[in-house]
Amino acid sequence: MYGCSLYLFFLLIGMEYLDARRKPYNVGKVIFGLVLIALCVFVLKQSPGFGDNSVFSRREPGVTHVLVTGGAGYIGSHAALRLLKDNYRVTIVDNLSRGNMGAVKVLQELFPQPGRLQFIFADLGDQKSVNKIFAENAFDAVMHFAAVAYVGESTMEPLRYYHNITSNTLLVLEAMAFHGVKTLIYSSTCATYGEPEKMPITEATPQFPINPYGKAKKMAEDIILDFSKRTDMAVMILRYFNVIGSDPEGRLGEAPRPELREHGRISGACFDAALGVISGLKVKGTDYPTADGTCIRDYIDVTDLVDAHVKAFNKAEPGKVGIYNVGTGRGRSVKEFVDACKKATGIDIKIEYLNRRPGDYAEVYSDPTKINKELNWTAQYTDLKESLSIAWRWQKSHPHGYGANQI
Structure with a gap:
């Protein structure tokens, strides 16, 4: 006009x-x-929005502008919520292949003030788009969550995982270097360790990933670490264990696309079975060398995970790299998890036991000593039933995810 x-x-x-x-x-x-x-x-x-005059394109005293890649996803949206609550300026970039526009709309409704939140629909695999985003916005830091993240799917589509995780991280890092963005908080995974000989896992545990997801994440870590040796960038790498839960106030939750349910988290499958979306829960693998034959995992609540990101950001120092495991330090078996889910939902979920899932490992749990000591972070939501109960409340009130805003 x-x-x-x-x-x-x-x-x-x-x-x-x-x-x-x-x-x-x-x-x-x-x-x-x-x-x-x-x-x-x-x-x-x-x-508003004319040329370079957008508030997102300029730096302002006392305002920290964080780019949250994958901010429409499960973990990314919870991180964006926490950053906005803490008065950060936030830009979400997401191609919505795994994320939900509904989560973004919730955040926009909660923080409608100008200059608080913007959403950019873009694919991080498109170099021109990535460079344009960095050229038009004055970012102070990047929290890089965007990634496909299913172990089973990675064994079936390895090239997709190497491209989406490793190549896209390289493009983001190149754009950060070119545009002078000096702080990176990287979303990694305990899958980079593979199946260690000793438990618990410390940050010094050798990394021998056994599936394309873990391998792609380790490659991305290696790229970041190699680059960090020649720059003054502040880098924090957080290796997550198994994420569960949702926003305690019920504003956000986990809503994977229906076609991805078979690859999704066990909590989502438990809730789908409780809601009757699927006939029952399929437990893959009962012959592992564990006490009850099922896998053992370290389940970390998403609220605690997001808190670890904020603490890592606050402790990030130029020219230094911090690597931290983010877990509770306690392993729980799949059978224990299912029992907790039954109690949280009040439903006697039907269980079907199947063969192992390709690329899986028997036992993984963290030693959180380093993050406790250096970042003053400790998991607070350690009651499995409580975390699942909070997530279940959101699932019950959102049986179809974010509804019309799912995509």
């Missing part, structure tokens, strides 16, 4: 100018018109 009006205005003034060449007494009109043009351009530049 502005462009069309301005075009017509220039056309009229041009006609006046040509007429003025024939009529000298019209020079005053031309001068007046030029003044109006200057005024019009000034007003346009002050309007």
Whole structure:
């Protein structure tokens, strides 16, 4: 609209100018018109979203602008919520292949004030888009969550995982370097360790990933670490264990797409079985060398995980790299988890036992000593039934995820 009006205005003034060449007494009109043009351009530049004048494109004293990649996803949306509550300026970039626009809309409704939150639909695999985003926004830091993240799916589509995780991280890192963004909080995984000989897992445990998901994440870590040796970038790498739970106030939850349910988290499968979306829960693997034959995992509540990100961000130092396991330090078997889920939902979920899932491992749990000591972080939501009860409340009130805003 502005462009069309301005075009017509220039056309009229041009006609006046040509007429003025024939009529000298019209020079005053031309001068007046030029003044109006200057005024019009000034007003346009002050309007929201014009050129580089967007609040997101400039730095302001006391305001920290964080790019949250994958911020429409389960973990990313919870992280964006925490950052917004803590008065950070947030830009979410997501291609919505795994994330939910509904989560973004919830955040937009909670924080409608100008300059608080913006959403950019983009694919981090598109180098031009990534560079454009960094060129047009003044980021102080990046929290990089965006990634496909299912172990089973990674064994079936390995190339997709290497491209989405490793290549996309490289593009983000290159854009950060070129545009002078100096802080990176990287979302990694305990899958980079593979199946260690000793438990619990410390940050010094050798990394021998056994599936494409873990391998792709380790490659991304290696790229970041190699680059960090030649730069003053502040880097924090957080290796997650198994994430569960949801926002305690019921604003956000986990809503995977229906076609991805078979690859999703066990909590989602438990809730689907409790809601009757699926006939029962399929437990894959009962012959592992564990006490009850099922896998043992370290289940970390998403609220605690997000808190670890904020503490890592606050402790990030230029020229230094911090690597931390984010877990409770306690392993729980799948059977224990299912029992807790039955209690949280109040439903006697039907269980079907199947063969092992490709690329899985028997036992994984963390030693959180380092993150406890260096970041003063300790998991608070350690009651499995409580975390599942909170998540179940959201699931019951959102049986179809974010509904019309799911995509």
